[in-house]
Amino acid sequence: xxxxxxMDGDAGRSSxxxxxxxxxxxxxxxxxxxxxxxxxxxxxxxxxxxxxxxMVMGIGAWLSIVELDRLRGRWLPLLLLVAVQVVGxxxxxxxxxxxMRWSAAMLAVSAAVAILVGRHGGAVSPLPGFACSTSxxxxxxxxxxxxxxxxxxxxxxxxxxxxxxxAAAATGAMAGELSCGRxxxxxxxxxxxxxAAIAIACVLLSRVLAPQTLxx
Amino acid sequence: MNRLxxxxxxxxxxxxxxxxxxxxxGPDSDDALMARFCGGDQEAFAVLYDRYAPQLExxxxxxxxxxxLAEDLLQTTFLSFVRARGRYVSTAxxxxxxxxIAANAGRDALRRRGTRAEEPLDPDTLAGAVGDSELAMSxxxxxxxxxxxxxxxxxxxxxxxLLHKLHGLSFPEVAVxxxxxxxxxxxxxxxxxxxxxxxxxxxxxx
Numbered sequence: 539x540x541x542x543x544x545m546d547g548d549a550g551r552s553s554x555x556x557x558x559x560x561x562x563x564x565x566x567x568x569x570x571x572x573x574x575x576x577x578x579x580x581x582x583x584x585x586x587x588x589x590x591x592x593m594v595m596g597i598g599a600w601l602s603i604v605e606l607d608r609l610r611g612r613w614l615p616l617l618l619l620v621a622v623q624v625v626g627x628x629x630x631x632x633x634x635x636x637x638m639r640w641s642a643a644m645l646a647v648s649a650a651v652a653i654l655v656g657r658h659g660g661a662v663s664p665l666p667g668f669a670c671s672t673s674x675x676x677x678x679x680x681x682x683x684x685x686x687x688x689x690x691x692x693x694x695x696x697x698x699x700x701x702x703x704x705a706a707a708a709t710g711a712m713a714g715e716l717s718c719g720r721x722x723x724x725x726x727x728x729x730x731x732x733x734a735a736i737a738i739a740c741v742l743l744s745r746v747l748a749p750q751t752l753x754x
Numbered sequence: 755m756n757r758l759x760x761x762x763x764x765x766x767x768x769x770x771x772x773x774x775x776x777x778x779x780g781p782d783s784d785d786a787l788m789a790r791f792c793g794g795d796q797e798a799f800a801v802l803y804d805r806y807a808p809q810l811e812x813x814x815x816x817x818x819x820x821x822x823l824a825e826d827l828l829q830t831t832f833l834s835f836v837r838a839r840g841r842y843v844s845t846a847x848x849x850x851x852x853x854x855i856a857a858n859a860g861r862d863a864l865r866r867r868g869t870r871a872e873e874p875l876d877p878d879t880l881a882g883a884v885g886d887s888e889l890a891m892s893x894x895x896x897x898x899x900x901x902x903x904x905x906x907x908x909x910x911x912x913x914x915x916l917l918h919k920l921h922g923l924s925f926p927e928v929a930v931x932x933x934x935x936x937x938x939x940x941x942x943x944x945x946x947x948x949x950x951x952x953x954x955x956x957x958x959x960x
Contacts, residue, residue: 753838
């Protein structure tokens with residue numbers, strides 16, 4: 539029994555392809571001689587998104603849209619949303635970390651439940667409902683752009699893209715918690731619905747945008 | 755060596771590489787070379803390239819069924835390997851990680867091309883991937899038939915069969931490479947073998 543070598547017969551072409559790929563890789567290595575560890579990307583993404591959220595809250599408070607005195611009554615959903623953003627961004631970018639991704643998903647579900655609970659009745663507002671969903675989406679645009687920038691650095695799976703989108707949507711959800719006092723049905727449609735739209739947009743855009751690398 | 759029996763035809767798959775061929779410890783182990791490569795050592799990269807590039811080229815050629823595309827994807831794979839080397843964590847092993855990059859490149863290319871298979875088959879090249887312990891020497895048509903049957907498998911099954919049987923990856927490595935669980939990888943490979951049996955039985959009857 540002789541062992542087949544699939545390279546036989548077309549070794550010349552294979553060699554040329556191998557040499558070409560090697561030259562391209564070496565040129566890339568010369569451009570970027572030292573590796574950037576994954577945790578540096580995860581940390582910078584996290585800092586940028588948390589800073590964006592803080593900036594949104596600051597501007598909202600300055601414009602008297604965000605009412606900081608609501609913090610006392612809504613501390614649990616807000617705490618959960620901060621956890622969703624922090625754990626979600628890190629878990630979406632870090633290699634491996636399956637357990638962390640599931641934990642982030644569980645946190646997101648818990649946050650959504652906590653947002654809805656305690657919204658019985660609710661305040662009346664002269665603004666139409668879509669004002670909340672529009673501003674929710676608008677506030678999430680910068681965090682969405684940031685997570686997409688970092689997702690392009692590897693081959694993002696559907697789960698990672700979805701989680702990154704949810705983490706980006708947490709910015710708008712936090713702003714919503716501190717600015718809107720309406721009932722649960724409004725929150726479900728115009729706040730959680732807007733957050734879900736951002737998460738879905740993140741998945742779709744991450745599939746459309748060509749990744750910079752195809753590493754898992 | 756892996757053996758599958760299709761009625762009277764016993765087909766032996768000779769893996770292109772085995773995990774036992776790669777040093778586990780010492781300066782030539784994958785992880786030691788990877789650590790040097792991450793620090794910018796070109797010689798470490800050269801060793802890793804020589805170790806994996808030929809196998810990856812064969813894998814990509816069989817996976818996307820388009821030689822020119824496979825050559826481009828090999829380049830894409832190694833550009834990703836260089837750019838994303840900071841994402842490597844040694845838990846699953848380098849071989850699984852680099853095959854995952856190649857498999858991602860293949861799937862991405864097939865998805866962007868919007869088809870599963872366009873290129874006409876190249877039976878001589880395909881037949882080179884498989885051998886038959888009893889019949890291949892006297893009847894090279896068997897090897898060719900197996901090669902053609904492999905190309906008729908759905909991509910996810912072909913991917914699992916190629917990685918496990920021809921490239922010698924363990925199921926945990928296959929799972930990392932295709933981005934699924936070990937159980938799902940085994941199911942894909944099993945379904946692939948079942949389909950191969952049906953295809954080869956039809957070939958034998960003909």
